[in-house]
Amino acid sequence: xxxxxxxxxRLNEYIxxxxxxxxxxxxxxxxxxxxxxxxxxxxxxFYLQGKENEYKAAVKWAPLLTPIFLILGLTALFLDxxxxxxxxxxxxxxxxxxxxxxxxxxxxxxxxxxxxxxATYIREVFPKWDWKYRWLYQLExxxxxxxxxxxxxxxxxxxxxxxxxxxxxxxxxARPLWNTSILGPLFLASGLSAGAALIMMMxxxxxxxxxxxxLDLILITLELFFIVHLFMGFLASxxxxxxxxxxxxxxxxxxxxxxxxxxxxxxxxxxxxxWELKGHHIPAYLPAMLILFGNIMLRFLITYAGQASxxxx
Amino acid sequence: xRYAMAVDTKKCxxxxxxxxxxxxxxxxxxxxxxxWIVEVVDGTYPQLELxxxxxxxxxCANSPCVRCCPTGASHYSDGGIVLVxxxxxxxxxxxxxxxxxxxxxxxxxxxxxxxxxCIHRVREGQQPACVEVCPTKCLYFGDLExxxxxxxxxxxxxxxxxxxxxxxxxxxxxFLI
Ligand code: SF4
Ligand code: SF4
Numbered sequence: 341x342x343x344x345x346x347x348x349x350r351l352n353e354y355i356x357x358x359x360x361x362x363x364x365x366x367x368x369x370x371x372x373x374x375x376x377x378x379x380x381x382x383x384x385x386f387y388l389q390g391k392e393n394e395y396k397a398a399v400k401w402a403p404l405l406t407p408i409f410l411i412l413g414l415t416a417l418f419l420d421x422x423x424x425x426x427x428x429x430x431x432x433x434x435x436x437x438x439x440x441x442x443x444x445x446x447x448x449x450x451x452x453x454x455x456x457x458x459a460t461y462i463r464e465v466f467p468k469w470d471w472k473y474r475w476l477y478q479l480e481x482x483x484x485x486x487x488x489x490x491x492x493x494x495x496x497x498x499x500x501x502x503x504x505x506x507x508x509x510x511x512x513x514a515r516p517l518w519n520t521s522i523l524g525p526l527f528l529a530s531g532l533s534a535g536a537a538l539i540m541m542m543x544x545x546x547x548x549x550x551x552x553x554x555l556d557l558i559l560i561t562l563e564l565f566f567i568v569h570l571f572m573g574f575l576a577s578x579x580x581x582x583x584x585x586x587x588x589x590x591x592x593x594x595x596x597x598x599x600x601x602x603x604x605x606x607x608x609x610x611x612x613x614x615w616e617l618k619g620h621h622i623p624a625y626l627p628a629m630l631i632l633f634g635n636i637m638l639r640f641l642i643t644y645a646g647q648a649s650x651x652x653x
Numbered sequence: 654x655r656y657a658m659a660v661d662t663k664k665c666x667x668x669x670x671x672x673x674x675x676x677x678x679x680x681x682x683x684x685x686x687x688x689w690i691v692e693v694v695d696g697t698y699p700q701l702e703l704x705x706x707x708x709x710x711x712x713c714a715n716s717p718c719v720r721c722c723p724t725g726a727s728h729y730s731d732g733g734i735v736l737v738x739x740x741x742x743x744x745x746x747x748x749x750x751x752x753x754x755x756x757x758x759x760x761x762x763x764x765x766x767x768x769x770x771c772i773h774r775v776r777e778g779q780q781p782a783c784v785e786v787c788p789t790k791c792l793y794f795g796d797l798e799x800x801x802x803x804x805x806x807x808x809x810x811x812x813x814x815x816x817x818x819x820x821x822x823x824x825x826x827x828f829l830i
Contacts, residue, residue: 345693420745430724
């Protein structure tokens with residue numbers, strides 16, 4: 341039998357025998373970033389449509405969680421750094437060719453905005469809230485008058501943030517599994533779907549729940565379409581990409597991906613939501629939790645499997 | 654100026670002297686390496702072919718590691734040598750994930766490290782440590798734009814290949830075959 345045997349004398353930590361430079365921190369960061377982007381997108385969108393009192397969970401309640409998600413996400417990113425004391429270098433440079441750079445800057449725009457947005461609603465959500473200082477009340481009033489402007493910035497930057505979570509990975513052509521432009525739209529759709537799921541879970545209003553249930557159904561369909569597209573693209577491409585796809589088509593990631601991400605995270609919640617729309621009663625947290633679970637798994641599996649995919653030479 | 658290196662796979666015996674010379678010259682922490690030996694055996698027994706390569710960073714002319722670095726720590730220096738400025742590096746690992754040759758590693762001190770073509774020696778007119786020490790003289794280093802340099806001369810005479818040029822990196826490490 342014709343064979344090729346490659347022996348390498350290299351055994352660098354985190355690199356060999358398989359790249360494992362990114363652990364749980366980066367996928368968690370991508371998940372939280374996508375989730376926050378999804379919530380903020382819907383908050384800003386429905387605010388601009390003048391629906392703030394109709395869709396309270398979307399515009400007022402769920403955004404209160406986004407500063408927490410974003411700060412946790414940034415903390416995860418920080419934990420991932422090997423040279424932590426130099427963290428600030430990320431914010432003394434802008435490199436447009438590096439997704440890690442403009443993504444970090446996008447977070448610097450979105451995080452403060454998410455805090456301000458939440459602050460302008462906090463007294464409405466928690467009527468007992470007291471700002472203590474007069475100037476804080478003045479600040480609140482000022483920003484309340486600027487909600488429209490903030491919403492416009494948020495609509496744009498939340499989409500950038502959502503798509504960035506995918507582009508961060510797709511920019512690496514050294515890892516064939518990541519190196520596909522469909523990853524940006526896929527992660528954006530999955531972030532939006534996670535955001536919609538969380539809003540649906542928090543909502544106390546039937547109409548709002550129904551709307552986000554429908555939105556989730558559309559987004560899940562879109563995600564499934566992107567996933568099929570992803571594999572079609574790989575299988576019609578070069579050998580390295582065919583091998584990358586095989587990680588999920590018979591390889592070690594096959595079961596977790598198709599069961600956790602596609603079946604439990606997409607197909608079952610889509611079915612439950614469809615069932616609900618047909619008039620049956622399904623507790624809202626059930627599909628929502630499944631969607632969030634599938635979302636986390638998607639990030640973890642793509643990040644891990646991508647590091648196992650490589651050029652052989 | 655365009656610095657490059659040629660590795661004669663027909664002369665290399667895989668003794669790893671280049672690896673040890675580099676570790677000593679550059680204070681590479683124990684257990685890590687900036688250059689390494691790869692042996693590839695091809696064919697059907699008994700018709701086997703063996704290729705031995707001394708590998709390191711390819712100092713790519715279109716390097717994804719420089720492109721992906723968020724801080725500019727990874728950059729092009731003299732003659733296209735790709736370097737990492739240690740105290741600009743945050744250790745995010747983007748460059749490590751972006752290198753199709755896995756030529757970088759995270760130094761235990763936190764920053765990312767890799768082959769520098771011994772730029773500190775080259776600037777003084779010396780050869781990189783690996784080239785200097787190779788007992789079979791199978792490594793050639795120099796300026797590709799100078800037709801009289803060792804590397805230009807040997808590339809004119811011999812057949813050569815680069816590693817995964819389809820990765821689009823324009824590697825500057827040439828393997829004589
Ligand atoms: S071999 Fe890797 S580390 Fe070296 S320049 Fe090319 S991409 Fe960068
Ligand atoms: S690890 Fe350092 S050199 Fe590499 S991309 Fe990050 S900041 Fe740049």
